Amino acid sequence: MKRNSRLSLALHTLSHMAGDPERVRTSADIADHAGTNPVVVRRVLGRLREAGLLNSEKGHAGGWKLARSPQEITLADVYLALDESLISTGSDEEVPSCSVEHALHRRVTGVMKDIEQSLIERLNETTISEVRGTE
Amino acid sequence: MKRNSRLSLALHTLSHMAGDPERVRTSADIADHAGTNPVVVRRVLGRLREAGLLNSEKGHAGGWKLARSPQEITLADVYLALDESLISTGSDEEVPSCSVEHALHRRVTGVMKDIEQSLIERLNETTISEVRGTE
DNA sequence: GATTAATGCAACAGCAATTGTTACATTAAT
DNA sequence: ATTAATGTAACAATTGCTGTTGCATTAATC
Numbered sequence: 001m002k003r004n005s006r007l008s009l010a011l012h013t014l015s016h017m018a019g020d021p022e023r024v025r026t027s028a029d030i031a032d033h034a035g036t037n038p039v040v041v042r043r044v045l046g047r048l049r050e051a052g053l054l055n056s057e058k059g060h061a062g063g064w065k066l067a068r069s070p071q072e073i074t075l076a077d078v079y080l081a082l083d084e085s086l087i088s089t090g091s092d093e094e095v096p097s098c099s100v101e102h103a104l105h106r107r108v109t110g111v112m113k114d115i116e117q118s119l120i121e122r123l124n125e126t127t128i129s130e131v132r133g134t135e
Numbered sequence: 136m137k138r139n140s141r142l143s144l145a146l147h148t149l150s151h152m153a154g155d156p157e158r159v160r161t162s163a164d165i166a167d168h169a170g171t172n173p174v175v176v177r178r179v180l181g182r183l184r185e186a187g188l189l190n191s192e193k194g195h196a197g198g199w200k201l202a203r204s205p206q207e208i209t210l211a212d213v214y215l216a217l218d219e220s221l222i223s224t225g226s227d228e229e230v231p232s233c234s235v236e237h238a239l240h241r242r243v244t245g246v247m248k249d250i251e252q253s254l255i256e257r258l259n260e261t262t263i264s265e266v267r268g269t270e
Numbered sequence: 271g272a273t274t275a276a277t278g279c280a281a282c283a284g285c286a287a288t289t290g291t292t293a294c295a296t297t298a299a300t
Numbered sequence: 301a302t303t304a305a306t307g308t309a310a311c312a313a314t315t316g317c318t319g320t321t322g323c324a325t326t327a328a329t330c
Contacts, residue, residue: 008243011243011246011247012239012240012243015239015242015243016236016239033236075246075250087142101151101168104147104150104151104267105147107150107266107267107268108143108146108147108150108266111146111210111261111266112142112143112146115210115254115257115258118254118257119250119254119257122250122253122254122257123250126246126250130246131242131243131246132239132242133242
């Protein structure tokens with residue numbers, strides 16, 4: 001795997017699980033499919049569990065399952081669960097001294113926040129079920 | 136500066152230059168304003184020049200200037216010039232063996248491309264001139 | 271022509287984030 | 301008791317970006 005693989009891994013895994021929502025899968029199975037390591041899978045899926053998208057069971061015969069129907073999981077849910085904030089405004093420390101600069105800085109920051117917000121809205125229009133499609 | 140600072144630096148610089156489009160600025164001046172290094176500035180602005188957004192002149196009294204009016208530079212221009220592709224689908228090498236997996240993989244990739252495309256369309260609606268606003 | 275002041279570019283160190291990996295505690299079914 | 305799973309900590313390796321130095325090139329100015 002390379003870069004930005006958390007989102008990719010999450011989407012692939014959720015889409016895959018959407019094919020048989022009741023089936024419980026182990027992190028080892030998922031890692032095999034994704035070509036990575038079970039610990040990496042548990043790391044990423046752990047975030048999705050915290051966000052209420054997945055459930056996990058410990059112990060013998062444990063594993064991972066969707067916490068809701070794939071129709072009720074949007075790409076925005078996944079994006080927010082991973083806390084990626086792809087469109088960040090750089091450093092938060094960078095506070096310009098000049099007041100004109102400061103005003104401009106805030107304006108750029110505001111624009112970038114708007115952009116991210118509309119990205120999230122767009123992501124909210126697509127569900128995992130739709131990603132998977134019909135097969 | 137921290138992370139994702141290329142986009143931030145580019146937007147701040149372009150917005151700043153929009154305030155006096157005819158003025159030629161050196162990378163040292165810009166670096167001072169942005170709190171970074173002239174070489175870093177030239178690196179990022181070099182990409183904007185390749186995309187036709189800026190012109191640079193070498194030699195004594197050289198520097199950087201907008202190549203077009205700020206009304207004619209959109210956020211999409213900047214985004215594409217930097218070749219960020221924030222919404223990448225991870226590795227391109229990751230080609231699943233199973234054909235069902237392969238189909239799913241392509242579908243996830245396709246969805247992410249769609250998302251990125253609509254992000255670009257959204258970015259295309261805002262110009263540098265609008266970012267700067269009126270002051 | 272020499273000087274000065276700029277970009278362009280290469281090389282490298284440092285840093286931060288991510289990934290991959292090992293190891294082990296905990297938990298629950300068999 | 302055994303087995304098989306998650307949860308988590310620790311660490312190495314990798315990657316990408318930033319910051320920095322150094323220098324070649326270029327063009328205006330003296």
